[in-house]
Amino acid sequence: MMLVLFILMSGAGIGAAFVLRHRIRAWRWNVFAALLIMGMLGPMFVGQLIALLVSGGVETSITECRAAGGDNCNDATVFLVTPLIAGIAAGAGWFCGALGFKFTGAEG
Numbered sequence: 001m002m003l004v005l006f007i008l009m010s011g012a013g014i015g016a017a018f019v020l021r022h023r024i025r026a027w028r029w030n031v032f033a034a035l036l037i038m039g040m041l042g043p044m045f046v047g048q049l050i051a052l053l054v055s056g057g058v059e060t061s062i063t064e065c066r067a068a069g070g071d072n073c074n075d076a077t078v079f080l081v082t083p084l085i086a087g088i089a090a091g092a093g094w095f096c097g098a099l100g101f102k103f104t105g106a107e108g
Helices: 002-019 021-026 029-067 075-104
Strands: none
Touching: 002 021, 002 029, 002 075, 021 075, 029 075
16 A cells, blocks of 8 residues: 555656646756755655644554553554655655656656
8 A cells, every 4th residue: 555655646746747847947957956855845744744633643542552452553553654655755756757857858
């Protein structure tokens, strides 16, 4: 499941770069560098915020499971990892796609 999520979110980042490929090639270097970093860090930040929002519920779930005597109480951690992986994948997809379209001159 995580691999599929990584592939989908990387595709979303590359897709965003593909849609903006003509503008990316026209940007000056300083504008390109700034938007490259913001485009990479934006999805990562959103993923971290979502993970932070659900962390309280995950902690409560783990605590309740341990109080009930459960052996494997870490199943809820998938709700923390999923948005983090999605944010990293989307940011990496944007980064690689934007660099590729800027420097290779590839037409889509």
